[in-house]
Amino acid sequence: MTYENMCSAIRYVLASQNFESRIEQYEFKQPMPDNEVSERWLVKHKVTGETFLIKTAPRTPADDPVRQLALNELKVLQNCSKSKTVVELEDFFEEGELTYTVHKYMSKSLRDYVTKGGRSSNPVPEQETIQYVQQLVKSLHKLHSRYIVHRDLRMDAVRLKIKKQRVYLYIGQFDFALQLKKNHTVLQTFNVTRPLAPEIQSGKNHDMAADIWALGQIAYQLLCCPSQE
Numbered sequence: 001m002t003y004e005n006m007c008s009a010i011r012y013v014l015a016s017q018n019f020e021s022r023i024e025q026y027e028f029k030q031p032m033p034d035n036e037v038s039e040r041w042l043v044k045h046k047v048t049g050e051t052f053l054i055k056t057a058p059r060t061p062a063d064d065p066v067r068q069l070a071l072n073e074l075k076v077l078q079n080c081s082k083s084k085t086v087v088e089l090e091d092f093f094e095e096g097e098l099t100y101t102v103h104k105y106m107s108k109s110l111r112d113y114v115t116k117g118g119r120s121s122n123p124v125p126e127q128e129t130i131q132y133v134q135q136l137v138k139s140l141h142k143l144h145s146r147y148i149v150h151r152d153l154r155m156d157a158v159r160l161k162i163k164k165q166r167v168y169l170y171i172g173q174f175d176f177a178l179q180l181k182k183n184h185t186v187l188q189t190f191n192v193t194r195p196l197a198p199e200i201q202s203g204k205n206h207d208m209a210a211d212i213w214a215l216g217q218i219a220y221q222l223l224c225c226p227s228q229e
Contacts, residue, residue, distance in 0.1 A: 001220065003069070006150060008083075010130060013091070021095055022091070022093045022095060022100075023093075023095055023100060024046075025045055025046055025047070026043040026045060026046065026052070026054065027043060027044045027045075027046055027210055028041050028042075028054075028101075029041070029042045029051075030042050030055065031042055033093055034176070037055075037057065037066060037069050037070070037148055037175045037176075038057040038066075038070070038175070039055070039056045039057075040053060040054070040055050040056075041053070041054045041056070043102075051105045052090055052102050052103060052104065052105050053103045053104075053105045054100055054101070054102050054103075055070075055100070055101045055103070056071075056098050056099065056100055056206070057070045057098065057099045058097060058098065058099070059094050059096070059097050059099050067099065069175060069176065069190075070099050070101065072176075072177060072178055072179070073174045073175055073177060074089070074092050074101065075100065075179050076148050076174050076177045076178070076179055077089035077101075077174060077182075079146050079148065079179060080142075080143070080146070080148070082129065083142055083170050084137070085129050085135075085138065085139035085169075085171060086143075086170055086171050086172065086174075087103055087104055087106060087159055087170050087171070087172035087173075088103065088104040089101065089103055090101070090102040090103060090104055103172070106159035106160065106161060106170060108159065108160055109155060109156045109158060109159055109160070110132065110155045110156075110158040110159075110160060110218075111155035111156050111171065112143045113160055113167065114155075114222065117220070123223050123224055123225075124223065126223065128213075128222075129219060129222040129223055130185040131167075132167070132169060132218075133215065133222075134220065135168070135169045136153075136158065136169060136171070136215055136218065137215070138169050139169065139170075140153075140171075140208075140211055140212070140215065143171070143208075144208040144211070144213075146179075147179060147180040147181065147182055147184075147208075148177060148178070148179055148180070149177065149178050149180060149186070149206070149207060149208045149210060150174065150176075150177050150209055150211050150214070151169065151177060151178065151190075151196070151200060151206075151210055152173065152176045152177075152192070152196070152198075152214075153211050153214035153215065153218070154177065154194065154214060154217070154218065155218055155221060156173070156221075157171065157172055157173040158170070158171060158172070158218070159171075159172045159185040176190050180207060180208075184207070185202060185205040185206060186205065186207065187203070187204075187205050187206075189203050195212075195217065196210075197209075197210035197211075197213040197214060198213070199215045199220065
């Protein structure tokens with residue numbers, strides 16, 4: 001842990017002691033577009049002033065499909081806690097009838113960035129696309145080496161930061177991600193309106209190869225039609 005992260009963690013713990021419940025630490029600023037699993041809110045910590053993204057889901061029995069997805073996401077993100085290529089999980093807790101996951105907030109997605117300035121209908125230059133794809137290949141390698149399959153990788157799930165005019169990509173939105181066992185596949189499917197890897201859409205067994213298909217889709221969209229879902 002770096003000195004900066006350690007100080008941030010200490011401030012977070014001290015600030016948490018001033019509230020009767022953990023959710024009271026946050027000021028809910030605005031709702032974010034819902035996904036198929038949970039409600040999402042942009043929040044601000046009342047003491048540190050930091051901005052986070054909170055996902056809420058019903059606190060249902062462990063065998064409920066929605067709760068199982070939330071627990072799967074938690075397990076995956078905890079396994080990625082030392083990775084610098086995913087959107088970090090800040091906190092997880094359950095209060096009342098809801099489950100809360102608190103995530104670092106990154107305002108821009110890869111789609112937002114490459115379609116800015118009215119260039120949404122224009123292909124991203126080949127060299128720029130190569131740089132993005134190279135970063136995502138490295139990120140997926142780290143996930144797959146831990147036997148994690150994302151299953152819903154897309155341009156909106158890739159978040160970014162800009163440091164010294166360089167773009168750094170981070171994979172987020174692990175709502176449907178799974179932790180597999182070595183050399184195992186999974187048959188668990190889910191329904192969304194956007195395109196998914198063919199083996200997922202057809203209800204067949206799948207593994208990390210589904211993410212490679214999704215990466216190919218991202219590369220195609222960057223080179224041809226960045227604004228297309």
